[in-house]
Amino acid sequence: MNIFFYIAAAIAIISTMMAISGRNAIHSLLFLILSLLAISVVFYLLDAPFIAALEVIIYAGAIMVLFIFVTMMLNIGLEQKQEKQWLNPRMWIIPSILAAILLVDLMLALRNMPPAVAGVQQIQPKQVGISLFSTYLLAVEIAAILLMAGVIGAYHLGSQKKKVLHRFLEKK
């Protein structure tokens, strides 16, 4: 099992380095998604399959998609010659190789998974949920307030300024 951990960790580190050193924002975001997937494999190996699923669904699925939307809205990436860059193998060969290694890693880890035996106890999602809603109930409520504040704040900051003048009175 250890070799899977080392492979996933190496992929996470390499793709994070590519993400923070890239020139193009979209490429960096895609490398970061790869890094998050590798970290999710590490979570799976650390006996936290529920957290691994949350990492893929929320981090790679929701937060990174938000990033990519904003990056595309702002047109940060280079628009010219983009098609040519996409067709350039240098652009996609490294992420493809890393992602393929990660896939093989995950499949081998799943295959070599020992059957669930009674002695070794794994933390189940049920246990996490019980702990979340009994010991940490106050923290859940605080997190709910924080999310509410975040929604209101993002709505307020994201709203465009309303026009008050008639269109004939606008300064050109």
Place this chain on the structure above:
Amino acid sequence: MLTVPVETQLLFAGILFFLGLIGLLVRRNLVFMLLSIEIMFNSAGLVFIIASHHWNQPDGQVMFIFILAVTAVEVAIGLALILQVYHHFKTLDVDKINKLKD
């Protein structure tokens, strides 16, 4: 069973954290800076999961869920602020966004 020593696992989390820190310090683009903060949040969560695995307690996973909520809020507010900054200054270079009023 995973028998990687816990020091190695923590070293992995530490490397990820410092990569995020380097990115935050080196890059001058606001989107990249927010991305680096994400990397650091994620490595902090990784430390919680490692501790949860090490002590065989569910508390670390609970903390990771809270980190997830905080990260989601931070990204939403941060990206809204980035949009406003871009509409106002027409750039995302933090060296050029150094005036409180213009």
